[in-house]
Amino acid sequence: MATYKELLAQKAALDAQLTQLREVERGDVIADIRQKMVDYEISIEDITGSKAKRGPSKSGPVAAKYRDPQTGVTWSGRGKPPAWIKNAENRDSFLIK
Numbered sequence: 584m585a586t587y588k589e590l591l592a593q594k595a596a597l598d599a600q601l602t603q604l605r606e607v608e609r610g611d612v613i614a615d616i617r618q619k620m621v622d623y624e625i626s627i628e629d630i631t632g633s634k635a636k637r638g639p640s641k642s643g644p645v646a647a648k649y650r651d652p653q654t655g656v657t658w659s660g661r662g663k664p665p666a667w668i669k670n671a672e673n674r675d676s677f678l679i680k
Contacts, residue, residue, distance in 0.1 A: 645659040645660075645661055646659065647659055647679055648678065648679060649674060649678060649679065650679050651665075651667040651677065652677070653667070654667070
C-alpha cells in the first residue's frame with residue numbers, strides 16, 4: 584500500500600497533468616464554440632441575455648444650463664431639479680447666457 588507522501592506526490596503529478604491537458608483542450612473547445620457561433624449566427628448578447636459592455640460612455644459631463652443667481656450653483660437641466668429651481672414657473676430667468 585502507498586504511503587501518504589507517495590499519494591500526495593501522485594496527486595501533485597496528476598494535478599500538473601490535468602492543468603496541462605486542460606490548456607491543450609481549451610483552445611480546441613474555444614475554436615469549436617466560435618465556429619458554432621458563426622454557423623448559427625449566435626452573438627454574445629444571445630448567450631448572456633444582455634448587451635455586452637463596450638467600454639466607457641462616450642458622452643462626457645453635460646454643460647451647465649441653469650445657474651442660481653444667489654449662490655452660483657449650476658444645474659445641467661438633466662435629472663431631478665435642485666430645490667432652488669424646482670418650483671420656478673419659468674426657468675428662463677435661470678438660464679446661463
